[in-house]
Amino acid sequence: MAPRTRRRTEALSRERIVEAAVELLDTSGETGLTFRTLTERLATGAGAIYWHVANKDELLAAATDGVLTTALRAGSPGSPRDEIRAVALGLFDAIDHHPWLATQLALQLARGSVTPRIFEVIGRQVRELGVPKGQWFTTTSALVSYILGAAGQNATNARSAVPHANRDEFLNAVSSAWEDLDPEEYPFTRAVAAELRGHDDREQFLAGVDLVLAGITAVHLPRAE
Amino acid sequence: MAPRTRRRTEALSRERIVEAAVELLDTSGETGLTFRTLTERLATGAGAIYWHVANKDELLAAATDGVLTTALRAGSPGSPRDEIRAVALGLFDAIDHHPWLATQLALQLARGSVTPRIFEVIGRQVRELGVPKGQWFTTTSALVSYILGAAGQNATNARSAVPHANRDEFLNAVSSAWEDLDPEEYPFTRAVAAELRGHDDREQFLAGVDLVLAGITAVHLPRAE
Protein backbone atom coordinates (compact mmCIF):
# COMPACT_ATOMS: atom_id res chain seq x y z
CA MET A 1 0.00 0.00 0.00
CA ALA A 2 1.43 3.36 -0.99
CA PRO A 3 2.00 5.76 1.89
CA ARG A 4 -0.93 8.20 2.19
CA THR A 5 1.29 11.04 3.28
CA ARG A 6 3.05 11.13 -0.05
CA ARG A 7 -0.17 11.98 -1.88
CA ARG A 8 1.16 15.33 -3.02
CA THR A 9 4.12 13.70 -4.67
CA GLU A 10 2.06 11.33 -6.80
CA ALA A 11 2.93 11.77 -10.44
CA LEU A 12 1.11 14.70 -12.02
CA SER A 13 -1.17 13.64 -14.85
CA ARG A 14 -3.84 15.11 -17.02
CA GLU A 15 -6.44 13.12 -15.13
CA ARG A 16 -5.31 14.36 -11.73
CA ILE A 17 -5.32 17.94 -13.00
CA VAL A 18 -8.81 17.68 -14.45
CA GLU A 19 -10.04 15.95 -11.30
CA ALA A 20 -8.65 18.74 -9.13
CA ALA A 21 -10.21 21.33 -11.44
CA VAL A 22 -13.65 19.72 -11.09
CA GLU A 23 -13.25 19.68 -7.31
CA LEU A 24 -12.34 23.35 -7.24
CA LEU A 25 -15.26 24.22 -9.49
CA ASP A 26 -17.63 22.23 -7.32
CA THR A 27 -16.47 23.70 -4.05
CA SER A 28 -15.76 27.30 -4.94
CA GLY A 29 -17.50 27.97 -8.23
CA GLU A 30 -16.28 29.29 -11.54
CA THR A 31 -14.25 32.09 -9.99
CA GLY A 32 -12.62 29.61 -7.61
CA LEU A 33 -10.66 27.87 -10.34
CA THR A 34 -7.49 29.76 -11.19
CA PHE A 35 -4.04 28.55 -12.05
CA ARG A 36 -2.90 29.75 -8.62
CA THR A 37 -5.48 27.75 -6.67
CA LEU A 38 -4.88 24.76 -8.92
CA THR A 39 -1.15 25.08 -8.53
CA GLU A 40 -1.50 25.25 -4.76
CA ARG A 41 -3.90 22.31 -4.63
CA LEU A 42 -1.56 20.16 -6.66
CA ALA A 43 1.53 21.45 -4.90
CA THR A 44 3.31 22.26 -8.10
CA GLY A 45 4.17 25.13 -10.45
CA ALA A 46 2.13 26.68 -13.21
CA GLY A 47 4.42 25.34 -15.90
CA ALA A 48 3.80 21.78 -14.76
CA ILE A 49 0.11 22.16 -15.48
CA TYR A 50 0.80 23.66 -18.87
CA TRP A 51 2.87 20.63 -19.69
CA HIS A 52 -0.27 18.47 -19.52
CA VAL A 53 -2.94 20.95 -20.61
CA ALA A 54 -2.73 23.52 -23.39
CA ASN A 55 -4.57 26.34 -21.59
CA LYS A 56 -7.50 27.14 -19.36
CA ASP A 57 -10.08 26.69 -22.10
CA GLU A 58 -8.88 23.16 -22.70
CA LEU A 59 -8.93 22.49 -18.99
CA LEU A 60 -12.53 23.67 -18.71
CA ALA A 61 -13.47 21.64 -21.77
CA ALA A 62 -11.90 18.54 -20.23
CA ALA A 63 -13.69 19.10 -16.93
CA THR A 64 -16.99 19.55 -18.75
CA ASP A 65 -16.35 16.52 -20.87
CA GLY A 66 -15.60 14.31 -17.91
CA VAL A 67 -18.72 15.25 -15.99
CA LEU A 68 -20.80 15.00 -19.15
CA THR A 69 -19.60 11.47 -19.87
CA THR A 70 -20.72 10.34 -16.44
CA ALA A 71 -24.03 12.13 -16.83
CA LEU A 72 -24.86 10.59 -20.20
CA ARG A 73 -24.16 7.07 -18.96
CA ALA A 74 -27.86 6.65 -18.15
CA GLY A 75 -28.78 3.61 -20.21
CA SER A 76 -31.88 2.22 -18.62
CA PRO A 77 -33.45 -0.49 -20.76
CA GLY A 78 -36.85 1.13 -21.34
CA SER A 79 -38.78 2.52 -24.27
CA PRO A 80 -37.33 5.30 -26.43
CA ARG A 81 -39.41 7.81 -24.47
CA ASP A 82 -38.04 6.45 -21.21
CA GLU A 83 -34.51 6.62 -22.55
CA ILE A 84 -34.99 10.23 -23.59
CA ARG A 85 -36.36 11.07 -20.15
CA ALA A 86 -33.45 9.26 -18.52
CA VAL A 87 -30.82 11.12 -20.53
CA ALA A 88 -32.56 14.42 -19.90
CA LEU A 89 -32.74 13.73 -16.18
CA GLY A 90 -29.12 12.65 -16.15
CA LEU A 91 -28.11 16.01 -17.53
CA PHE A 92 -30.48 17.80 -15.21
CA ASP A 93 -29.01 16.11 -12.15
CA ALA A 94 -25.45 16.66 -13.32
CA ILE A 95 -26.11 20.39 -13.49
CA ASP A 96 -27.73 20.17 -10.10
CA HIS A 97 -24.54 18.71 -8.64
CA HIS A 98 -22.14 20.83 -10.69
CA PRO A 99 -23.78 24.24 -11.17
CA TRP A 100 -20.83 25.48 -13.23
CA LEU A 101 -21.73 22.85 -15.82
CA ALA A 102 -24.65 24.90 -17.15
CA THR A 103 -22.50 27.91 -17.97
CA GLN A 104 -19.80 25.72 -19.36
CA LEU A 105 -22.19 23.78 -21.58
CA ALA A 106 -23.62 27.05 -22.86
CA LEU A 107 -20.16 28.39 -23.64
CA GLN A 108 -19.04 25.21 -25.31
CA LEU A 109 -22.20 24.83 -27.32
CA ALA A 110 -21.05 27.98 -29.04
CA ARG A 111 -17.89 26.12 -29.98
CA GLY A 112 -19.61 23.02 -31.26
CA SER A 113 -17.69 20.52 -29.17
CA VAL A 114 -20.49 19.33 -26.91
CA THR A 115 -23.46 19.18 -29.25
CA PRO A 116 -22.69 15.89 -31.03
CA ARG A 117 -22.39 14.04 -27.73
CA ILE A 118 -25.90 14.86 -26.61
CA PHE A 119 -27.25 14.87 -30.13
CA GLU A 120 -26.17 11.30 -30.67
CA VAL A 121 -27.79 9.88 -27.54
CA ILE A 122 -31.10 11.64 -28.09
CA GLY A 123 -31.09 11.09 -31.83
CA ARG A 124 -30.91 7.32 -31.52
CA GLN A 125 -34.09 7.34 -29.51
CA VAL A 126 -35.80 9.64 -31.99
CA ARG A 127 -35.01 7.05 -34.63
CA GLU A 128 -36.37 4.27 -32.39
CA LEU A 129 -39.54 6.26 -31.88
CA GLY A 130 -40.26 5.81 -35.56
CA VAL A 131 -39.87 9.40 -36.66
CA PRO A 132 -39.39 9.44 -40.46
CA LYS A 133 -35.77 9.85 -41.52
CA GLY A 134 -36.33 13.22 -43.16
CA GLN A 135 -37.37 14.61 -39.78
CA TRP A 136 -34.61 13.12 -37.63
CA PHE A 137 -32.44 16.17 -37.66
CA THR A 138 -35.11 18.75 -36.93
CA THR A 139 -36.79 16.63 -34.29
CA THR A 140 -33.58 15.79 -32.46
CA SER A 141 -32.48 19.42 -32.56
CA ALA A 142 -35.73 20.53 -30.98
CA LEU A 143 -35.43 18.01 -28.16
CA VAL A 144 -31.80 18.81 -27.47
CA SER A 145 -32.54 22.53 -27.51
CA TYR A 146 -35.29 22.12 -24.97
CA ILE A 147 -33.22 19.88 -22.73
CA LEU A 148 -30.19 22.15 -22.70
CA GLY A 149 -32.24 25.31 -22.41
CA ALA A 150 -34.29 24.00 -19.52
CA ALA A 151 -31.36 22.42 -17.73
CA GLY A 152 -29.47 25.68 -18.10
CA GLN A 153 -32.26 27.72 -16.64
CA ASN A 154 -32.46 25.36 -13.72
CA ALA A 155 -28.86 26.09 -12.92
CA THR A 156 -30.23 29.17 -11.17
CA ASN A 157 -31.83 26.95 -8.60
CA ALA A 158 -28.89 24.65 -8.35
CA ARG A 159 -26.46 26.75 -6.42
CA SER A 160 -27.68 26.23 -2.91
CA ALA A 161 -25.20 24.00 -1.14
CA VAL A 162 -27.73 22.55 1.28
CA PRO A 163 -29.93 20.24 -0.79
CA HIS A 164 -33.51 20.96 0.23
CA ALA A 165 -33.80 23.47 3.06
CA ASN A 166 -32.19 26.33 1.16
CA ARG A 167 -33.97 25.44 -2.03
CA ASP A 168 -37.35 26.28 -0.53
CA GLU A 169 -35.97 29.55 0.79
CA PHE A 170 -34.55 30.28 -2.62
CA LEU A 171 -37.83 29.59 -4.41
CA ASN A 172 -39.59 31.75 -1.88
CA ALA A 173 -37.20 34.58 -2.60
CA VAL A 174 -37.63 34.33 -6.37
CA SER A 175 -41.38 34.02 -5.99
CA SER A 176 -41.48 37.16 -3.84
CA ALA A 177 -39.29 39.00 -6.32
CA TRP A 178 -41.69 38.11 -9.11
CA GLU A 179 -44.65 39.25 -7.07
CA ASP A 180 -42.95 42.60 -6.57
CA LEU A 181 -42.57 43.24 -10.31
CA ASP A 182 -44.33 46.20 -11.85
CA PRO A 183 -48.02 45.22 -12.34
CA GLU A 184 -48.20 47.27 -15.53
CA GLU A 185 -45.29 45.54 -17.16
CA TYR A 186 -45.45 42.04 -15.69
CA PRO A 187 -49.08 41.02 -15.14
CA PHE A 188 -48.56 37.47 -16.35
CA THR A 189 -45.36 36.79 -14.45
CA ARG A 190 -46.97 38.09 -11.26
CA ALA A 191 -49.99 35.87 -11.83
CA VAL A 192 -47.88 32.72 -11.85
CA ALA A 193 -45.34 33.77 -9.22
CA ALA A 194 -47.09 31.80 -6.50
CA GLU A 195 -46.77 28.58 -8.48
CA LEU A 196 -43.01 28.84 -8.17
CA ARG A 197 -43.20 28.32 -4.44
CA GLY A 198 -44.22 24.71 -4.23
CA HIS A 199 -43.02 23.44 -7.56
CA ASP A 200 -40.61 20.59 -8.16
CA ASP A 201 -37.88 21.44 -10.66
CA ARG A 202 -37.43 17.89 -11.87
CA GLU A 203 -41.13 17.34 -12.33
CA GLN A 204 -41.51 20.50 -14.33
CA PHE A 205 -38.47 19.69 -16.40
CA LEU A 206 -39.90 16.28 -17.25
CA ALA A 207 -43.30 17.79 -17.99
CA GLY A 208 -41.57 19.92 -20.63
CA VAL A 209 -39.85 16.89 -22.13
CA ASP A 210 -43.23 15.19 -22.33
CA LEU A 211 -44.69 18.26 -23.98
CA VAL A 212 -42.08 18.14 -26.73
CA LEU A 213 -42.56 14.40 -27.06
CA ALA A 214 -46.31 14.96 -27.40
CA GLY A 215 -45.61 17.47 -30.15
CA ILE A 216 -43.37 14.99 -31.94
CA THR A 217 -46.07 12.36 -31.69
CA ALA A 218 -48.75 14.72 -32.96
CA VAL A 219 -46.71 16.05 -35.88
CA HIS A 220 -44.51 13.17 -36.98
CA LEU A 221 -46.21 10.01 -35.70
CA PRO A 222 -49.83 10.65 -36.63
CA ARG A 223 -50.91 7.04 -36.30
CA ALA A 224 -49.30 6.27 -32.93
CA GLU A 225 -51.79 5.05 -30.34
CA MET B 1 -26.68 72.23 -34.58
CA ALA B 2 -23.89 71.02 -32.29
CA PRO B 3 -20.47 70.78 -33.92
CA ARG B 4 -19.75 67.21 -35.05
CA THR B 5 -16.07 67.48 -34.29
CA ARG B 6 -16.68 67.87 -30.58
CA ARG B 7 -18.24 64.40 -30.38
CA ARG B 8 -15.62 63.14 -27.99
CA THR B 9 -16.34 65.92 -25.58
CA GLU B 10 -20.07 65.24 -25.40
CA ALA B 11 -21.12 64.66 -21.83
CA LEU B 12 -20.46 61.14 -20.67
CA SER B 13 -23.62 59.30 -19.71
CA ARG B 14 -24.72 55.81 -18.85
CA GLU B 15 -26.42 55.56 -22.23
CA ARG B 16 -23.33 56.56 -24.15
CA ILE B 17 -21.24 54.08 -22.20
CA VAL B 18 -23.65 51.20 -22.79
CA GLU B 19 -23.94 52.13 -26.44
CA ALA B 20 -20.17 52.08 -26.85
CA ALA B 21 -20.02 48.74 -25.04
CA VAL B 22 -22.54 47.21 -27.45
CA GLU B 23 -20.55 48.53 -30.39
CA LEU B 24 -17.34 47.03 -29.06
CA LEU B 25 -19.04 43.70 -28.40
CA ASP B 26 -20.50 43.68 -31.90
CA THR B 27 -17.28 44.55 -33.65
CA SER B 28 -14.68 42.69 -31.63
CA GLY B 29 -16.52 40.11 -29.58
CA GLU B 30 -16.64 39.36 -25.88
CA THR B 31 -12.88 39.63 -25.45
CA GLY B 32 -12.88 42.96 -27.25
CA LEU B 33 -14.72 44.77 -24.48
CA THR B 34 -12.34 45.83 -21.74
CA PHE B 35 -12.19 48.93 -19.63
CA ARG B 36 -9.11 49.95 -21.61
CA THR B 37 -10.77 49.72 -25.01
CA LEU B 38 -13.89 51.37 -23.63
CA THR B 39 -11.84 54.13 -22.03
CA GLU B 40 -10.03 54.73 -25.28
CA ARG B 41 -13.23 54.72 -27.33
CA LEU B 42 -14.85 57.25 -25.04
CA ALA B 43 -11.68 59.30 -24.67
CA THR B 44 -11.87 59.30 -20.90
CA GLY B 45 -10.47 57.62 -17.79
CA ALA B 46 -11.53 54.41 -16.10
CA GLY B 47 -12.86 56.24 -13.08
CA ALA B 48 -15.28 58.22 -15.25
CA ILE B 49 -16.92 55.00 -16.37
CA TYR B 50 -17.14 53.72 -12.84
CA TRP B 51 -18.95 56.88 -11.90
CA HIS B 52 -21.86 55.87 -14.15
CA VAL B 53 -21.68 52.07 -13.93
CA ALA B 54 -21.00 49.96 -10.85
CA ASN B 55 -18.77 47.36 -12.52
CA LYS B 56 -18.33 45.24 -15.62
CA ASP B 57 -21.12 42.84 -14.74
CA GLU B 58 -23.57 45.69 -14.56
CA LEU B 59 -22.28 47.03 -17.84
CA LEU B 60 -22.80 43.68 -19.54
CA ALA B 61 -26.24 43.38 -18.00
CA ALA B 62 -27.17 46.81 -19.29
CA ALA B 63 -25.89 45.99 -22.78
CA THR B 64 -27.86 42.74 -22.78
CA ASP B 65 -30.92 44.49 -21.49
CA GLY B 66 -30.79 47.15 -24.16
CA VAL B 67 -30.49 44.74 -27.04
CA LEU B 68 -33.14 42.49 -25.50
CA THR B 69 -35.63 45.33 -25.25
CA THR B 70 -35.28 46.06 -28.93
CA ALA B 71 -35.55 42.37 -29.79
CA LEU B 72 -38.73 41.79 -27.80
CA ARG B 73 -40.47 44.74 -29.40
CA ALA B 74 -41.98 42.43 -32.02
CA GLY B 75 -45.69 43.06 -31.56
CA SER B 76 -47.28 41.93 -34.78
CA PRO B 77 -51.06 41.83 -34.48
CA GLY B 78 -51.60 38.13 -35.21
CA SER B 79 -52.84 35.07 -33.34
CA PRO B 80 -51.15 33.93 -30.12
CA ARG B 81 -49.21 31.36 -32.12
CA ASP B 82 -48.04 34.05 -34.51
CA GLU B 83 -47.03 36.27 -31.63
CA ILE B 84 -45.02 33.47 -30.06
CA ARG B 85 -43.30 32.82 -33.38
CA ALA B 86 -42.61 36.54 -33.77
CA VAL B 87 -41.05 36.88 -30.32
CA ALA B 88 -39.01 33.75 -30.84
CA LEU B 89 -37.77 34.99 -34.20
CA GLY B 90 -37.00 38.39 -32.72
CA LEU B 91 -34.70 36.78 -30.21
CA PHE B 92 -33.24 34.52 -32.84
CA ASP B 93 -32.37 37.43 -35.09
CA ALA B 94 -31.00 39.49 -32.22
CA ILE B 95 -28.55 36.70 -31.44
CA ASP B 96 -27.77 36.50 -35.11
CA HIS B 97 -26.78 40.16 -35.13
CA HIS B 98 -25.14 40.18 -31.69
CA PRO B 99 -23.49 36.79 -31.22
CA TRP B 100 -22.30 37.74 -27.73
CA LEU B 101 -25.95 37.94 -26.70
CA ALA B 102 -26.30 34.16 -26.51
CA THR B 103 -23.50 33.76 -23.99
CA GLN B 104 -24.69 36.76 -22.07
CA LEU B 105 -28.26 35.52 -21.91
CA ALA B 106 -27.03 32.15 -20.69
CA LEU B 107 -24.91 33.76 -18.00
CA GLN B 108 -27.65 36.09 -16.88
CA LEU B 109 -30.30 33.40 -16.87
CA ALA B 110 -28.28 31.93 -14.05
CA ARG B 111 -28.75 35.20 -12.20
CA GLY B 112 -32.49 35.43 -12.78
CA SER B 113 -32.53 38.91 -14.22
CA VAL B 114 -33.51 38.12 -17.79
CA THR B 115 -36.04 35.35 -17.37
CA PRO B 116 -39.08 37.45 -16.36
CA ARG B 117 -38.74 39.63 -19.44
CA ILE B 118 -39.08 36.79 -21.88
CA PHE B 119 -41.38 34.84 -19.62
CA GLU B 120 -43.89 37.66 -19.57
CA VAL B 121 -44.11 38.11 -23.32
CA ILE B 122 -44.48 34.41 -24.04
CA GLY B 123 -46.75 33.78 -21.06
CA ARG B 124 -49.37 36.27 -22.21
CA GLN B 125 -49.75 34.36 -25.45
CA VAL B 126 -49.95 31.05 -23.63
CA ARG B 127 -52.86 32.51 -21.70
CA GLU B 128 -54.43 33.73 -24.95
CA LEU B 129 -54.06 30.27 -26.43
CA GLY B 130 -56.52 29.04 -23.84
CA VAL B 131 -54.17 26.88 -21.80
CA PRO B 132 -55.81 26.26 -18.40
CA LYS B 133 -54.45 28.48 -15.63
CA GLY B 134 -52.95 25.60 -13.68
CA GLN B 135 -50.68 24.85 -16.65
CA TRP B 136 -49.57 28.39 -17.45
CA PHE B 137 -46.33 28.19 -15.57
CA THR B 138 -45.18 24.81 -16.83
CA THR B 139 -46.22 25.51 -20.39
CA THR B 140 -44.57 28.91 -20.56
CA SER B 141 -41.40 27.52 -19.00
CA ALA B 142 -41.19 24.81 -21.62
CA LEU B 143 -41.59 27.28 -24.46
CA VAL B 144 -39.07 29.72 -23.05
CA SER B 145 -36.59 26.91 -22.42
CA TYR B 146 -36.84 25.75 -25.99
CA ILE B 147 -36.54 29.23 -27.41
CA LEU B 148 -33.50 30.16 -25.35
CA GLY B 149 -31.85 26.79 -25.81
CA ALA B 150 -32.33 26.78 -29.54
CA ALA B 151 -31.37 30.40 -30.00
CA GLY B 152 -28.26 29.78 -27.92
CA GLN B 153 -27.22 26.82 -29.99
CA ASN B 154 -27.64 28.85 -33.11
CA ALA B 155 -25.13 31.33 -31.81
CA THR B 156 -22.56 28.91 -33.15
CA ASN B 157 -23.68 29.71 -36.64
CA ALA B 158 -24.01 33.38 -36.01
CA ARG B 159 -20.42 34.44 -35.90
CA SER B 160 -19.65 34.73 -39.56
CA ALA B 161 -19.42 38.39 -40.43
CA VAL B 162 -20.42 37.95 -44.04
CA PRO B 163 -24.13 37.12 -44.00
CA HIS B 164 -24.63 34.24 -46.40
CA ALA B 165 -21.50 33.25 -48.25
CA ASN B 166 -19.56 32.28 -45.12
CA ARG B 167 -22.56 30.65 -43.56
CA ASP B 168 -22.64 27.99 -46.24
CA GLU B 169 -18.94 27.41 -45.80
CA PHE B 170 -19.44 27.16 -42.09
CA LEU B 171 -22.24 24.64 -42.39
CA ASN B 172 -20.12 22.66 -44.79
CA ALA B 173 -17.30 22.57 -42.29
CA VAL B 174 -19.53 21.42 -39.44
CA SER B 175 -21.19 18.87 -41.67
CA SER B 176 -17.81 17.48 -42.70
CA ALA B 177 -16.70 17.39 -39.08
CA TRP B 178 -19.77 15.39 -38.16
CA GLU B 179 -19.18 12.99 -41.02
CA ASP B 180 -15.67 12.40 -39.73
CA LEU B 181 -16.85 11.33 -36.29
CA ASP B 182 -16.14 7.81 -35.08
CA PRO B 183 -18.72 5.49 -36.75
CA GLU B 184 -18.82 3.30 -33.65
CA GLU B 185 -19.68 6.12 -31.31
CA TYR B 186 -21.65 8.49 -33.53
CA PRO B 187 -23.72 6.49 -36.03
CA PHE B 188 -26.78 8.70 -35.69
CA THR B 189 -24.98 12.02 -35.87
CA ARG B 190 -23.13 10.84 -38.98
CA ALA B 191 -26.40 9.74 -40.56
CA VAL B 192 -27.88 13.24 -40.34
CA ALA B 193 -24.68 15.20 -40.99
CA ALA B 194 -25.61 15.75 -44.64
CA GLU B 195 -28.87 17.43 -43.67
CA LEU B 196 -26.89 20.21 -42.04
CA ARG B 197 -25.53 21.33 -45.36
CA GLY B 198 -28.61 22.79 -46.94
CA HIS B 199 -30.67 23.61 -43.91
CA ASP B 200 -32.06 26.99 -42.96
CA ASP B 201 -31.46 27.89 -39.31
CA ARG B 202 -34.53 30.05 -39.02
CA GLU B 203 -36.80 27.46 -40.58
CA GLN B 204 -35.55 24.75 -38.29
CA PHE B 205 -35.86 27.01 -35.30
CA LEU B 206 -39.48 27.77 -36.18
CA ALA B 207 -40.18 24.10 -36.82
CA GLY B 208 -39.11 23.45 -33.24
CA VAL B 209 -41.39 26.18 -31.92
CA ASP B 210 -44.24 24.60 -33.86
CA LEU B 211 -43.37 21.22 -32.41
CA VAL B 212 -43.67 22.55 -28.88
CA LEU B 213 -46.88 24.35 -29.81
CA ALA B 214 -48.24 21.09 -31.21
CA GLY B 215 -47.39 19.39 -27.94
CA ILE B 216 -49.17 22.13 -25.99
CA THR B 217 -52.20 21.73 -28.22
CA ALA B 218 -52.21 17.96 -27.85
CA VAL B 219 -51.76 17.94 -24.08
CA HIS B 220 -53.51 21.06 -22.85
CA LEU B 221 -56.01 21.99 -25.57
CA PRO B 222 -57.57 18.63 -26.44
CA ARG B 223 -60.59 20.10 -28.13
CA ALA B 224 -58.85 22.65 -30.35
CA GLU B 225 -59.68 22.32 -34.05
Add this chain to the structure above:
DNA sequence: ACCTGAACACCGTTCAAGT
Protein backbone atom coordinates in the same frame (compact mmCIF):
# COMPACT_ATOMS: atom_id res chain seq x y z
C1' DA C 1 10.43 13.88 -20.34
C1' DC C 2 8.74 16.45 -16.79
C1' DC C 3 8.75 20.06 -13.30
C1' DT C 4 9.96 24.78 -10.92
C1' DG C 5 8.80 29.41 -10.11
C1' DA C 6 9.98 34.03 -11.32
C1' DA C 7 8.52 37.19 -14.83
C1' DC C 8 5.36 39.31 -18.34
C1' DA C 9 1.35 41.30 -20.29
C1' DC C 10 -3.14 42.30 -19.30
C1' DC C 11 -7.26 42.73 -16.75
C1' DG C 12 -11.02 44.90 -13.38
C1' DT C 13 -11.16 48.13 -9.86
C1' DT C 14 -9.79 51.88 -6.58
C1' DC C 15 -8.71 56.37 -5.14
C1' DA C 16 -6.29 60.70 -4.27
C1' DA C 17 -6.36 64.56 -6.84
C1' DG C 18 -8.32 67.72 -9.90
C1' DT C 19 -12.35 70.83 -12.04
Add this chain to the structure above:
DNA sequence: ACCTGAACACCGTTCAAGT
Protein backbone atom coordinates in the same frame (compact mmCIF):
# COMPACT_ATOMS: atom_id res chain seq x y z
C1' DA D 1 -21.11 66.41 -9.33
C1' DC D 2 -18.18 64.59 -12.43
C1' DC D 3 -13.72 63.34 -14.42
C1' DT D 4 -8.44 62.06 -14.59
C1' DG D 5 -5.03 58.61 -14.66
C1' DA D 6 -1.61 56.39 -11.89
C1' DA D 7 -1.56 52.48 -8.88
C1' DC D 8 -3.06 47.91 -6.99
C1' DA D 9 -4.25 43.19 -6.81
C1' DC D 10 -4.99 39.46 -9.60
C1' DC D 11 -5.19 36.72 -13.63
C1' DG D 12 -3.50 33.44 -17.71
C1' DT D 13 0.60 32.30 -19.88
C1' DT D 14 5.65 31.92 -20.94
C1' DC D 15 10.22 30.40 -20.42
C1' DA D 16 14.96 29.86 -18.81
C1' DA D 17 16.55 26.85 -15.69
C1' DG D 18 16.62 22.69 -13.27
C1' DT D 19 16.17 17.22 -12.63
